[in-house]
Amino acid sequence: MRFAVGIALAGLVVAGCGPKPGAAPAAPLPTVTVRAQTVERHQHVATEEVVGTVRAKLRSVIEAKVSGTIARMIVVPGQKVRRGELLASIEAREVGARLEQALAVRRQAEIDLTRSTSLQAQNIVAPSDYDAAQSRFRVADAAVREAETLLGYTKVNAPFDGTITRKLADVGDLAAPGKPLLELEDSHTLRLEADVPEAAVGALTLGDRLPVRLSAMETDLEGIVSEIAPASDPGSRTFLVKLDLPPTLSARAGQFGRVAVPVGGTSALRAPASAVVVRGQMELVFVVAEGRARLRIVKTGKRIGEDVELVSGVDAGESLVIENASTLVDGQPLQIR
Numbered sequence: 027m028r029f030a031v032g033i034a035l036a037g038l039v040v041a042g043c044g045p046k047p048g049a050a051p052a053a054p055l056p057t058v059t060v061r062a063q064t065v066e067r068h069q070h071v072a073t074e075e076v077v078g079t080v081r082a083k084l085r086s087v088i089e090a091k092v093s094g095t096i097a098r099m100i101v102v103p104g105q106k107v108r109r110g111e112l113l114a115s116i117e118a119r120e121v122g123a124r125l126e127q128a129l130a131v132r133r134q135a136e137i138d139l140t141r142s143t144s145l146q147a148q149n150i151v152a153p154s155d156y157d158a159a160q161s162r163f164r165v166a167d168a169a170v171r172e173a174e175t176l177l178g179y180t181k182v183n184a185p186f187d188g189t190i191t192r193k194l195a196d197v198g199d200l201a202a203p204g205k206p207l208l209e210l211e212d213s214h215t216l217r218l219e220a221d222v223p224e225a226a227v228g229a230l231t232l233g234d235r236l237p238v239r240l241s242a243m244e245t246d247l248e249g250i251v252s253e254i255a256p257a258s259d260p261g262s263r264t265f266l267v268k269l270d271l272p273p274t275l276s277a278r279a280g281q282f283g284r285v286a287v288p289v290g291g292t293s294a295l296r297a298p299a300s301a302v303v304v305r306g307q308m309e310l311v312f313v314v315a316e317g318r319a320r321l322r323i324v325k326t327g328k329r330i331g332e333d334v335e336l337v338s339g340v341d342a343g344e345s346l347v348i349e350n351a352s353t354l355v356d357g358q359p360l361q362i363r
């Protein structure tokens with residue numbers, strides 16, 4: 027329908043521009059210097075756009091390892107932290123009391139071992155009593171190390187460099203093993219996670235480089251396929267595919283993105299986008315024929331870089347004006363440079 031309307035409009039334009047009876051002959055059209063290019067058929071890889079979400083490649087849910095009350099919450103969402111930096115502290119008095127008890131037992135075991143060693147050197151104590159004193163000291167020493175380790179768990183430190191993305195607890199809350207306190211992400215290592223249909227996932231292999239377009243960026247990024255789920259989701263019949271993204275300041279975790287997944291190859295006529303002139307709802311080109319510009323109505327397809335597909339209106343081998351096309355009229359003399 028659009029093509030028929032375009033032909034009708036073009037016909038009206040030509041009819042309206044024709045000479046009226048008795049009018050003076052129109053002045054000859056000036057010669058215009060232009061550049062031209064031959065229309066060629068190119069092989070093109072057909073792709074299907076799949077939506078996905080940008081996520082941090084390295085992210086962690088930080089949990090408490092001991093029970094207690096949160097005494098300090100040092101960080102806030104959006105704050106950047108370094109590995110080993112203190113994030114929160116937990117008040118666990120029973121752990122401190124346990125350490126004091128273990129230290130007292132070890133001191134007594136150490137005294138007993140020292141006395142037993144002295145008596146053993148004088149052959150006064152039985153060897154079995156000396157061995158028992160050594161065992162009691164080793165047990166007491168291990169209990170101290172265990173209590174010191176538990177006390178260290180009251181200090182929650184960052185496991186890697188990153189940014190705090192969520193705070194799930196605050197000062198005064200009860201901390202317990204397995205209860206999340208914070209979420210930490212490394213914003214420098216990002217990837218796009220997309221659910222690829224089973225009809226397209228077969229064309230992907232690990233290491234493939236695919237163009238990725240993010241909503242907040244004008245240019246494409248190159249994503250590298252790093253993971254392909256071995257099984258599909260039974261509800262959507264899609265496979266989770268993860269693509270590593272290059273470091274960029276514009277990308278953020280949680281952003282919306284699209285990845286072009288190859289699904290086959292097609293052959294199409296292509297020409298520079300500058301050759302197509304849009305007038306209203308019509309798409310026009312000028313074909314070079316016998317030294318003159320001849321207007322053609324065309325239908326375009328996908329844009330590929332600086333070129334555009336020409337679905338109909340021209341044939342392979344024809345020469346199109348690719349410069350100053352918008353200034354031409356049908357039949358205008360041309361000089362090709």
